[in-house]
Every structure is written in C-alpha cells, then in structure tokens.
Amino acid sequence: MKQSLRILLALIILMALMTSIMTPASAREGGVKLADDASSAILIERDTGKIMFEKNSNEKLPPASMTKIMTMLLIMEAIDNGKITLDEKVRTSERAASMGGSQIFLEPGEEMTVDEMLKGIAIASGNDASVAMAEHLAGSEDEFVNMMNDKAKELGLKDTNFVNSNGLPVADHYTTAHDMAMMSRELLKYESITDYTSLYEDYLRADSDKKFWLVNTNKLVKFYPGVDGLKTGFTREAKYCLTATANKKDMRVIAVVMGASTPKDRNRQVTEMLDYAYSQYQVHKQYDRGTVIAQVKVNKGAKNKVDAVTAENVSMLTKKGESLEGATEEVVWNEDVKAPLKEGQTVGTLKVKLDEKVLSEVSLVLSEDVDEASLWQFIKRTASIMGGKRES
Incomplete structure (x- = not known):
C-alpha cells in the first residue's frame, strides 16, 4: 500500500513538472x-x-x-x-x-x-x-x-x-x-x-x-x-x-x-x-516627447549650437511598487554632428540607468534645420575665435 502511494505521488509530481516545462x-x-x-x-x-x-x-x-x-x-x-x-x-x-x-x-x-x-x-x-x-x-x-x-x-x-x-x-x-x-x-x-x-x-x-x-x-x-x-x-x-x-x-x-x-x-x-x-x-514618465534636453554643437553650421529634443516620451516601466530611486541620466552624442542637418535628425541618445541597467533609451533629435555656414559666417566666426585667443 505504501509503495502504491509512493508511485502515485511520484506520478503526480512528474505530471506537474511536465506541465511546467510544456507551458512557456x-x-x-x-x-x-x-x-x-x-x-x-x-x-x-x-x-x-x-x-x-x-x-x-x-x-x-x-x-x-x-x-x-x-x-x-x-x-x-x-x-x-x-x-x-x-x-x-x-x-x-x-x-x-x-x-x-x-x-x-x-x-x-x-x-x-x-x-x-x-x-x-x-x-x-x-x-x-x-x-x-x-x-x-x-x-x-x-x-x-x-x-x-x-x-x-x-x-x-x-x-x-x-x-x-x-x-x-x-x-x-x-x-x-x-x-x-x-x-x-x-x-x-x-x-x-x-x-x-x-x-x-x-x-x-x-x-x-x-x-x-x-x-x-x-x-x-x-x-x-x-x-x-x-x-x-x-x-x-x-x-x-x-x-x-x-x-x-x-x-x-x-x-x-x-x-x-x-x-x-x-x-x-x-x-x-x-x-x-x-x-x-x-x-514612470520622465520627459514628454519634444522636451529640450541639451544643446548640441554643430560643425560648420549656420548656428553653432541647436536644441536637441526627445524623439519619444522618456518613460520607465516597472512592476507596481518598485522604486527608481538612484536612477541616472546619460547623454551620448553622435560623432561629428556636421551641417547641413534637418529637423528631426538624430544627433544623440538619452539613456536612463539604474545600477548600470538601461531602463530607457530614447533618440535625441534636432529641433530645427541647420544650414551650412556661409563663407562670410565662417570668416566672421574664425576671426572671433582668433580674437578671443589674442585677448587671453
């Protein structure tokens, strides 16, 4: 009788394990x-x-x-x-x-x-x-x-x-x-x-x-x-x-x-x-879409710096009750952001991290078009920089 019960118990455990394995x-x-x-x-x-x-x-x-x-x-x-x-x-x-x-x-x-x-x-x-x-x-x-x-x-x-x-x-x-x-x-x-x-x-x-x-x-x-x-x-x-x-x-x-x-x-x-x-x-929403995060430096642009905004809402998803205390933000800029550029063009990435785990990653895009600097703008800017160096 005890042996039969042991066999029955073993079969029940085996069936439970099989169900668990077969269900993703x-x-x-x-x-x-x-x-x-x-x-x-x-x-x-x-x-x-x-x-x-x-x-x-x-x-x-x-x-x-x-x-x-x-x-x-x-x-x-x-x-x-x-x-x-x-x-x-x-x-x-x-x-x-x-x-x-x-x-x-x-x-x-x-x-x-x-x-x-x-x-x-x-x-x-x-x-x-x-x-x-x-x-x-x-x-x-x-x-x-x-x-x-x-x-x-x-x-x-x-x-x-x-x-x-x-x-x-x-x-x-x-x-x-x-x-x-x-x-x-x-x-x-x-x-x-x-x-x-x-x-x-x-x-x-x-x-x-x-x-x-x-x-x-x-x-x-x-x-x-x-x-x-x-x-x-x-x-x-x-x-x-x-x-x-x-x-x-x-x-x-x-x-x-x-x-x-x-x-x-x-x-x-x-x-x-x-x-x-x-x-x-x-x-947990951090920023709405289109929020200005920083200014990006534009090489050879009619403007030196332009607002970079979030391409999407910046949000973090957690199980209910989980805390995001200690989360940090990091901006990674694309290399050589060079004019001409179009509004909406990606120039960097905003990452929100917690303990090195990336919780959110959203592209940063230009808020406006940036034309290439004209020859006169380039000469003027170069002169201004050189003048600044002489004053120092």
Missing part, C-alpha cells in the same frame, strides 16, 4: 495564463517598447486585415510630411472598387477625401479604401507594397513580408505578433490616428442617398475603458486576430493576438492581457 515561461508570467487559445500573442508598453508578456511572438503568421496598420502608418506619415492632406480628394479605380471582403462599397470613379478614406479603413476595415489610398500615394498598389516592405525593414522587422495593402489572403504575406506590435508602436507616434480608430460608429456619404453606416470591427473600443484602437483581422487561414491599444493610468499598452478560434476568444484574451498590464505594471 512567458505564458506563466505573474502566475496567470494568458492568450491560451491564440497561436501567438504579445503585450508591450508603448513608450519603452518593453515586453510584459509574449507567446510564440516570432511565429510567422498571416495578419489578415491587421495589415492595414502598416497601410495607415504610411498614410499618417504622408500627412505628417505634407505629401497629402486630409481634405484632398482620392479617386477610386476599377481595381480598388473590385476588392472583396470588408468594404465601404466604393464605385469606380467615386471620390472621397483622405479623411473619409481613413475612416473607411480604420473603422470598417475597407479593403477597397485601402487599395484606393495605396494607389493614390504610390501610383499603384505594387509600388505601395514596396513602400510597406521598405518601412518594415527601416523599423528592423525581419519576420514580415507584405504582398498587398489590405490583408486579403495571398501566398507569402506574413508577419509576427512582435512585428505587429512594433508597427503599432510606430503608428501611435501619430496621435491623431486614434481620432479614427477609437470611433465605434460613423457615417460616409452622409449627405447623399447612399449614406453608409460604419461600425467598428473592434468592439473593445466600446466595451473596454481606455481602448482606442487599433485593428482587427479575420480570414479562414489567419483565424481571428486583433491588435488593440489602451491608454489609462498614464500608461499606453499594445496587445496583439493572432490565430484565435472565435471573435469572443480573441476579445477575451486581449482583455485579459490588458487587465494584466494595468494590474501589475506602472509607468
């Missing part, structure tokens, strides 16, 4: 099990990019309509640099109008503003609106896809390849939960994107007999406090996907779920990740 450490984070039904998932904090949870986050999978996160990123980038404006008209080609799946039923030759097209993409996941905007920005969807892949490379995303602008099923179109989170982090630099992604409902063609009701495919914008984006996705191959972002308690987080079985499971898993983030973590 990230999925056991904080003693809770997250993203149980998803193929892959990730949870990050926006300012720092720190990962709070992940499950198979580098597995290449079809993103379905979450592809439109990259499409929206390129649109917002074009608006920001003045290439397009929100009120300019976008004409719908026959090809764009022919897109199946989710759509806003654009007709060939129909025109809508960039603002309206963005609503169609962000709220209703319009495949037709995505292609119309791709053609408007790049001349053709193929060229726009090249821009998408170039942007992915620029962001350092090695496990992403796009073949279209909307996520309709096609071979060799894939990304990962990790890469999706990084794209979303970049998109959220353009804060006005949430003016679109946070809308639960709106209308297009409101003043015509073809009035079209838009209802957000991301139900969490209505049912989870703080959620204001970003994008759902579904195809039979991809199953149910969602990249969601929430902003509350001075902390913005991004949660990605790929390959969930049902929309209910998808929403539940994202909700559990958001609950976990806000119950277990806190953000």
